[in-house]
Amino acid sequence: MNEAQAALRSAPRDLELHHTSARFTSGSQYEEAATAYSNYVKLAANKDTSSKASWSRAEIRFLRSFGQPRAVRADAGTGIGCTRCPSSS
Numbered sequence: 001m002n003e004a005q006a007a008l009r010s011a012p013r014d015l016e017l018h019h020t021s022a023r024f025t026s027g028s029q030y031e032e033a034a035t036a037y038s039n040y041v042k043l044a045a046n047k048d049t050s051s052k053a054s055w056s057r058a059e060i061r062f063l064r065s066f067g068q069p070r071a072v073r074a075d076a077g078t079g080i081g082c083t084r085c086p087s088s089s
Contacts, residue, residue: 001025015043019056034063 001024008017022036037056047053 013043015040018043019052022056022059030063030066034060037063 001021004017004021004024008014008021011017018036018040022033022040025033025036037060041047041053041056041060044050044053
């Protein structure tokens, strides 16, 4: 991850570095990963027809959904309460 970020500092318009950075950060830093994917899409010359850009837009929506957690209720009698953490599912 550190190497990808260092490479981005030296080549901020390299779309593949943005994509690589997004893949490294998507495990825990949802908004940072979504921003990196967004940068990839913005820099892609064929963003309207590229399957990789389309996949990246789907990843952006997915990652940003974690920033808006919804309450989840368990069935009655399970002893499980309500949670707002998306990673607990």
